[in-house]
Amino acid sequence: MEALTVDAAFLAELRRDLHAHPELRFEEHRTSALVAEHLRHLGYTPHTGLARTGVVATLDTGIAGPAIMLRADMDALPVSEAGQAPWASCTPGVMHACGHDGHTTMLLGAAALLKADPPPRGRVHFVFQPAEEGGAGAQVMIDEGLFDLFPTDYCFGLHNWPGLEAGRMGVRSGPIMAGGWRFAIQITGKGSHAAQPHLGTDPLTIGAALVQEAQLLVARRTDPTIPAVVSFCVFDAGTTDNILPETARLAGTLRALDPVVLDELKDGLQRLCNGLQMAHGVNIQVNFHQPYPVTVNEHHATQLARKAMHALDVQMGGPAPDMDITPSLASEDFGFMLQKKPGAYAMIGNGESYKLHSPDYDFDDSIITRGVRYWHTLAHTCAAQEHAP
The missing domain is CATH 3.30.70.360 (Alpha-Beta Plaits)
Structure with a gap:
């Protein structure tokens, strides 16, 4: 596991491309096409069209075991970017002010890493979801058959969090958003x-x-x-x-x-x-x-996330994870998924950046590798449990 490398430079370049080309809810056509193309290049067969622009790919080990769903959101916000980075938004009035470009990138990186080092059993569904920002894209995907097409035991989500030390992981059992x-x-x-x-x-x-x-x-x-x-x-x-x-x-x-x-x-x-x-x-x-809905982390799924965070801390060092992070009064449509399936929503620190939804915000590329390895470690952690729920 430790010998596997994450192509951090490529993923940072990919993230910046997504940042420069933001798309609003249910309009993520370029993003969706880029995600699907990258997944095909990795050897996956992506399913497209759920909730208009959603993309799902599955890693099936062929051996019975737990099925887990890893989800990233893709949409941007109707905000005019104030930052002057070379990768600043090319679309007037639209920007990735919540870091969904980073979430998408980390999950694509995880799809590559898990393809190279799959869990010993079970299945991993990679879900790239549109319209988190006010469009309830998670509910739309569910209504259009997400869990029927991709049977799942657990759902997991990950969001960057400004003000939390860069790369520091956090999770809690019970309400988190x-x-x-x-x-x-x-x-x-x-x-x-x-x-x-x-x-x-x-x-x-x-x-x-x-x-x-x-x-x-x-x-x-x-x-x-x-x-x-x-x-x-x-x-x-x-x-x-x-x-x-x-x-x-x-x-x-x-x-x-x-x-x-x-x-x-x-x-x-x-x-x-x-x-x-x-x-x-x-x-x-x-x-x-x-x-x-309230985003409520199920206890056993939270324990799996905590175990993965601890293992990641041993592998990579860095800031110790916060195993009982303070909940937020921000809302998140991943809560719709957790109403249907047990799971856990976690945070990864974005450092002392501008706050989410700020016109000056930007995702910290230095945390991409840690996010990728968290997904990879979590998939292996879930596969190692003795019984699926």
Whole structure:
């Protein structure tokens, strides 16, 4: 195992090519074609077309054993890149601001390494998923038959994490990423002259009251030991400084690490809107959309990931893994896969880089080899267990 090499220079060049050519959710046509071409070059027969641009390839040892699914996301974000690297985005208004270019590259590297040194038994499915960013591409792949076409015992995911030491691995049992709802709210009142507010019904002040009152859903109505947040990110009203507007538009997100709490936040926000509508005689429309489940790591799968991280630490040295990493209130559609199959979602440190979704963010190429070897070690670790679930 230690004698096998990872072509770090080639993979870094591949990652930078992906970074320079980002594609939004369900539009990852170039990325998908590049992934499939690379897999064919390695000797795989990729399955294409799931969720439009998804790619799946299987390494089958021909010997009965556990089947595992290793997943990487491929899509970029509608963000204008501020960085000036030679591999900066060539597509205006679109960039890899979440490191999915690195995730795709690490999994392609793992496909090569496992082809050279396959596990002694079982199967490994390499899943290159579109539309993680708000498109629930994981659920679309599931709906189109992912687990029927590729029967699986365990699912595993890996995400880079700025602020965690470069190359440091992290995982935890139980919730690791929050579930979330997006919401869009429109308040329709009656416009009036700014000097005559009594002749109208001001949706702006009602919206401001809603923003303030909604914070009590977490601060006073949620168990403080359960992480949760209500964030209003859009408040749009009015066109000039002497007219009270007729409408106000608000939008944001609800997040929680407990699905019951997440439902309570959603119901609570709806009740607040209903109450303000009745109290002030306005019309308030609420649209909840883009639900993502809590990403919950199953205990035994987490133990397999921890075992692989420990083995990787012995092989490579470097920063010791965090076996009980702090969960995040960011959301991740890998949670849909973990609702269907046991598995574990892990982190790999991206060092002191700019934060995810920042226009200055970039993936740290120095961690690619460690990510590749984690996938390789995890596949061997799973194959070595005595019984599949």
